[in-house]
Amino acid sequence: MNFPEQLKARLDAIISSSETRQSALIPVLREIQNEYGHLSNESMEKTADMLGLPPSSVQNVATFYTMFFRQPVGKHVVWLCRTLACALRGAEQMEHHVCERLGVKFGETTADGQITLMEAECLASCGTAPVMLVDDTLEENLTRERVDKLLEELRKD
Ligand code: FES
Structure with a gap:
């Protein structure tokens, strides 16, 4: 090569x-x-x-290092934290919501190739849980409305 x-x-x-x-x-x-x-x-x-x-x-x-991908991923990668602080602040419900919105499970990529959803261990922002990492940007204090807006922007990109 x-x-x-x-x-x-x-x-x-x-x-x-x-x-x-x-x-x-x-x-x-x-x-x-x-x-x-x-x-x-x-x-x-x-x-x-x-x-x-x-x-x-x-x-x-x-x-x-989880930041390296061995298989092709979508244009954007969303890491949703499910560790304790985020779990206590609704990460499981957020997971269901995100999976439903994207039509994928953890480790999968949307049919349009835009977004890969990954499960993250603690993203070191427990005080602002629930959180997710969108490419290189940490998104904190997530609500369903904010997540919907973020995912919509990623799909349009
Ligand atoms: S548990 Fe989610 S950022 Fe620490």
Whole structure:
């Protein structure tokens, strides 16, 4: 697998500004995921090759962090927290509501390919539960009305 020239240039810039090859790994994987939407086996092999790291090191990082996707996902990813504080403040009802609105279960993508719904462990914002992460933005103090509005915006995007 060969990366496109523009991606290759961005990866080279990350690698040359990193103190070590190992420290470049996460930002490099993020950049590749930004390009392709997920990390394929081929792209991880290429990454290991570029960085001179064992393929198992790349695999270990890609499978450890939930922010990395091994399979294609929707244009947007919504992470709904179901851990204790959120559970006590209605996360289960919110899950039913979101699943019904999107027509998917956790781990699935809407038929239009716009939104993937994921279950999250504590998103470190227990004081503003219930919360969800929409791509890189934390949405707090969720209500059904707010969730409907957010999902509608994502579907239109
Ligand atoms: S339990 Fe949901 S943010 Fe902590």
